Amino acid sequence: MLTLKQIRENKAFTLERLAVKGVDAAEAVEKIERLDDERKSIQGQLDELLAQQNAVAKEVGMLFKQGRREEAEAAKGKTAALKEASRELDEKLRKAEAELNAVIVTLPNFPCKDVPHGRTAADNVIVRTGGKNPELENALPHWELARKYDIIDFELGVKLTGAGFPVYKGQGSALQRALISFFLDCNTAAGYTEIMPPLMVNEASGYGTGQLPDKEGQMYHVGVDNFYLIPTAEVPVTNIFRDVILDESDFPVKMTAYTPCFRREAGSYGKDVRGLNRLHQFDKVEIVQIAHPDKSYEALEGMIAHVESIVQKLELPYRILRLCGGDMSFTSAITYDFEVYSAAQGRWLEVSSVSNFESFQANRLKLRYRDARKKTQLAHTLNGSSLALPRIVAALLENNQTPEGIRIPAALVPYTRFEMIR
Template identity: 60%
Template sequence: MLQVNVLRQKTEWVKERLAVKNFKQPELVDEIIALDDERKRLQAEFDATQAKINASSKQIGKLMATGNKEEAEQLKADVTNWKASLEPIKKRAAETEKKLEDTLVLLPNLPSEKVPKGVSAEDNEVVRTTEKPTLNGNVLPHWELTKKYKLIDFDLGTKITGSGFPVYTGKGAKLQRTLIQYFLDYNTAAGYKEIIPPFLVNEDSAFATGQLPDKEGQMYFVNEDKFYLIPTSEVPLTNIYRDTILKVEELPVKMTAYSPCFRREAGSYGKDVRGLNRLHQFEKVEIVQVVEADKSYAALEEMLNHVERLLQSLKLPYRILRLCGGDMSFTSALTYDFEVYSAAQERWLEVSSVSNFESYQSNRLKCRYKDESGKNQLVHTLNGSSLALPRIMAALLENNQTENGINLPEVLWKYFGDEVID
């Protein structure tokens, strides 16, 4: 959530940055400032009226003591009228405050100056890329490979739940567990503390990280308990520090977690969502950092390098994209996507997003730290996939297939207990 004082002090600049994100309601900035003006006016009116009541109450006692009964009675009547006026002022102030908050959350985060202009994925900027592999012979996509080697049963998942809920079996289940363990070990070796968070969160948590009110249509909701199934462990991890004031020496906070992720993905269909390409339930290992404001872009670069080295260890071809304004999330200030290349499908598959939210989430979270002067400052929050499993598994299977089986990268041998799936 943006800060009102920033909107007030840098109004035109804010509108320019919102335009980079292709935000279509810049007039909301002026509306928010007007609502804040009204809130301040009502608060001043309430305070002034209360001050008159307090001063007059003292004056009434003095007038009574000096025998000025008639003047005292008139002042009593005035105090009664002033007290009666307080409740309407208080009510209008509360209504204005609520409207201000409801309007403020409609504004997305402001994109960093590094964000390229553009309206869609075609406008994203390629930062780095590796060479695409070529495969010889009868190349199969992963949905056929998983059937051939009995790794995943998509039909059984449809029977049990519905499409987009695969059943991993045998060596497929083992490979899934192998990847999770390797990713967690890789992250913890880099200083990330492992957490097992809840997989359902309440409305306050979903609001604090920006899923609400932006993505409620993509989230599964447990109506009776008013809980949301998490779309990523970023949500519970970041909310660990909701309503918290950290000491500067406690920063940076670095966390990692495995979790199932649940996304409705409404409207998804067609060849690009076959097999593991797009699921309603999938597994992911996440990394999150909570840092001092002036260190968040250094932390973002560190996270980028961390994820890049992880992909390199898996021997997967990849590219890194800096997302344009029109392709960024509602909450992000700057996002880099990692994509791996599927030689069987001949397309790039997104496997990680690494984002800096600056203070957008922490303002909602009310997560602050005391700086060296003892003043409270908003932290900056960052998160990244390290990594999302479905498309990683798809690329591993497709790019490493041979006539005799599927070769696994060396870093997985000790976890999987074998070098090949045959």
């Protein structure tokens, strides 16, 4: 979350930056200023009472030493009254701090200076493209190819659970497993440590990375235990460092994880959610970095180049977009999306987002490091999909269809152990 210092030291900058994300924060910022002033006033009163308590306690001790018992007992009565007043003020202070925090957490992260202005995906900026769009005649969409080759059963998923929970079969299952192993091997070869985290997290973890409060109702909640099914491996992996103080020599921290991901995708409908285009349960391999603030944008460029290299190995046509302010996530300072071209659907499919959150998540996580002066500072966090499987699979099936079957890219053959889906 944003810090009070960020909000209060330059109100005009705060309003201008949040406006880039399409947020009118004037009312919230005014409320934050008022609540912070109230909090400071209560804290001042409490500090004064505590000082009086200390003074009276010293007085009581001195009076007892001097044998002035009656005066000492009278002074002790003052201490009791001061303690009660302090308790009431302390409770009032906690409520004021909670109310202040509740407003601050509603404000999204500042977009960095390189984020383009805009409201929708139409305002995103194409950074670069790669590969060549295939030219196919009578191309079938992946949901028809899945039925033709009996590799993904969407109807059976509806029977077992509901829409958005497909069942992979035969070579379809093998392709999923191959992609997961391929992505993890690419990531570990690039210096990322593999993690196998839990698939459910507690409330503190969801709060730490910014998924909670869940304003859009996207997380699956296990009510009895108050756990949440993870929407991405970013949540448990980044939270490994919640309440941790690193040394500068620890940077960069690089981690990767494969997990199933669970998202309610409330409000999704229409042709864009057909087949694998938008699921409630899907597989994804994630990369996470914790970086020194002076090096986080260098780390971001490295992550973008790494994801790009994997897409290139899959022989998929792609483009990289820098998202505009209105299309960015709540927590991100800057985001680059990777899209691959779907020949049968005739459109671009998002397969990865690579983001720098700067200190926004770290402030929630209390993730800090000791600098050269031994002072603690907030670290920067970054993450990226490397990669999300559903639309990668959709593009691979659609773009590589031939009269003989579906061709497997050469880089994947050692993992699938077959060259064609037939």
